[in-house]
Amino acid sequence: MSAHQHVEGQLPHEPERATLEGRNKVLGFWIFLGAEVVLFGTLFSAFIALRHQVLDGPHPSHLFELPMIFAATMILLTSSLMSVFAVQAMHRNQIKALIGWLVLTVVLGLAFLGLEIFEFNTYVSEGHKMNTSAFSSSFYTLVGFHGAHVAFGVLWISLLIGQLYKKGLNVVTAPKIYVSMIYWHFIDVVWVFIFSVVYLMGKVG
């Protein structure tokens, strides 16, 4: 395995790329993200094709509330910035700062999830349920899949924080941190399309 010893036990400059295992992990993760693009793309294309089929359910322009969506967008964008700072702290070998930024990322992710649960709860009480119409089904599938990705990311990063406490920052843990931060940015990238295509276009009509 990676018994990759470095000079004086020092952490190399880009610890996520210091070993072949780390480089392969990063590359493999990007191929996975390519597949994720396809997954979300199919959900988006289904949503775009079906979004006018509201039947007797509420119309998106009455349903969506822009201030709440804007707040969720800000939360996720800020958490993406926190995770970029986490990678920078990792490159400086500042493990305390790294853990701090990771905790902030997770907290903002949880805030986003809370807001989304509240939002879905409000929609259901207004008669916009999973089985109301083709629009509502494709809406919950697309936005719910994104929310599930956020939930998974929160869990994943929390576990990595625990691992950092236990094993410290080294060439084995660094690729995991790096890859999870790429994942977190990807969640934010998908959200950009969700708030543009689902919410803002739904509001316009």
Add this chain to the structure above:
Amino acid sequence: MSENQSASAQAQAPRRHRVEGPQKHIITFILSLVLTIIAFAAVASGISASFVYVILVLMAIVQVFVQLTFWMHLKDKGHLFPVISICAGVVLVMAMTVMALYWVWW
């Protein structure tokens, strides 16, 4: 690891790694913020729907491009295969979207 870029000039200098500052990422953040606000403002302003659609798609593509290049490091060297895999995903999904829309709408 990569070689020292200007080897002749800095061969004697101690190898110090450049650690990038946060400025670039804060600029990316502010740019994303501005693009998001433009998109929300366009919808809130109540201008004609077709014009708003164009603005929304444009803002989303620019913001995603900015975040992919700076926050996800796609501009850094050694990212050819990540760029290829993301582009392959995008191309595949565009083909599928066009097919889905063609199937449902026409």
